[in-house]
Amino acid sequence: MVDKNMRILVIDDAQTMRRIVINLLRQLGFTNMQEADDGTTAWERLGQEPYDLIISDWNMPKMTGIDLLRKVRADDKYKATPFIMVTAEGKRENVIAAVQAGVSNYIVKPFNAATLKEKMVKVIGDF
Amino acid sequence: MTERLRLSERIAMLEASQKGDMVPASEVWQLVDAIKEVFGEKVDGVHGQTSQLYHELGELAKFINSAKKELQEVKESNIADEHLPNANNHLDAIVKMTEQATSKIMDECDRLGMFHADLRERLLASEPPIDPNVMAGVDDAMTQAETSITHIFEACNFQDITVQRIQKVVKALQEIERQVLRMVVVFGLVENEGKLDEATKAELSEDAALLQGPQLAGQGLEQDDIDAILAKLL
Structure with missing residues (x-):
């Protein structure tokens, strides 16, 4: 069974979106969420403490979600961390690129709590 | 002959x-x-x-x-100097306004959630105790209210999508503005040349990756399509 106190890192340059995702996670019963506003900040946070799940936007300044994903997957310390991409980009080539980079699942905006839960269950197990 | x-x-x-x-x-x-x-x-x-x-x-x-005459009119009407930058400013203002409004909506949703929790605690602590059947009814109503709050949060997705679309339009307007200025310069209105700074070009180039806004209806893949791809690839 999934630990609802698992550490989740939510990454999006839009504060509104971070808040929406965090609120939806809270509604799903999760309690331990941290946030970062771009891939660079997220990478720094990953270096400071371990996370059990990463939920990241794709289009961000400084370091995009796909770049962060590649960096995460290339590092032995984090490469096993589940990584869900949440993005407005629903292009086939983007999905394929994300899969090739090692994404765990992919959510297209706008989305709801049910979709978020469904993808999380596939990645971290039922809750 | x-x-x-x-x-x-x-x-x-x-x-x-x-x-x-x-x-x-x-x-x-x-x-x-x-x-x-x-x-x-x-x-x-x-x-x-x-x-x-x-x-x-x-x-x-x-x-x-x-x-050339039309460009002269463009110059005289300040489209490149004033109207296009103003349009960008208006769009920026829309972004800020929707961000503030969305933030306010979410603040109020959070407050509603806190009120519900507070109300429940008060009801549970009341003397004499509330009839359990009544309390169950109150809990049901609060659960429905929480669900509605979640739906409000979900609906706030619009703000991010709107901002990304507006950013796309802003970039397009900036490009039009740059091209108009370039044409004005080409046709001899040299005083505008200084406006075609390299920094703008560099900025536009840097932001190129962010030009890809959210997909329009009918463009790109829906979640079901993506799930089908993921089912084959993951």
């Missing part, structure tokens, strides 16, 4: 004559006439083509002059 020989026949005659036979002067003149006639036609053709070319160039010149 003597029957005119075809050019090929006359050339054949000339070639034959060069093999030794003398060619009568009249035939030479016939040949010259024929060549002149042919080349004359070609010259006329070239002339025709040249005329057409001049005509096209004239049309192009008219178009350029017309465009």
Whole structure:
């Protein structure tokens, strides 16, 4: 069974979106969420403490979600961390690129709590 | 009137004559006439083509002059200097306003959630205790209210999507503005040249990756399509 106190890192340059995702996670019963506003900040946070799940936007300044994903997957310390991409980009080539980079699942905006839960269950197990 | 020989026949005659036979002067003149006639036609053709070319160039010149006048009007109407930057400012204002409004909506949702929790605690602590059936009804109502709050949060997705679309429009407007300014400069309104700074170009290039806004309805893949791809790939 999934630990609802698992550490989740939510990454999006839009504060509104971070808040929406965090609120939806809270509604799903999760309690331990941290946030970062771009891939660079997220990478720094990953270096400071371990996370059990990463939920990241794709289009961000400084370091995009796909770049962060590649960096995460290339590092032995984090490469096993589940990584869900949440993005407005629903292009086939983007999905394929994300899969090739090692994404765990992919959510297209706008989305709801049910979709978020469904993808999380596939990645971290039922809750 | 003597029957005119075809050019090929006359050339054949000339070639034959060069093999030794003398060619009568009249035939030479016939040949010259024929060549002149042919080349004359070609010259006329070239002339025709040249005329057409001049005509096209004239049309192009008219178009350029017309465009120049229109660009002058563009300059005078301050489209590049004022209207397009203003449009960008308005769009930026929309982004900020929707962000503030969305933030306010979410703040109030959070407060509603806290009120519900507080209300529940008060009801549970009330003396004499509330009838459990009544409390169950209250809990049901609160659960529904929480669900509605979640739906409000979900609906706030619109803000991020809106911002990304507006950013796309802003970039397009900036590009139009840059191109208009460039054309104004090309047509001699040099005072605008300073506005085409490299920093703007660099900024536009840097933001190129962010140009890809959210997909429009019918464009890109829906979640179900993506799930189908993921099912094959993951």
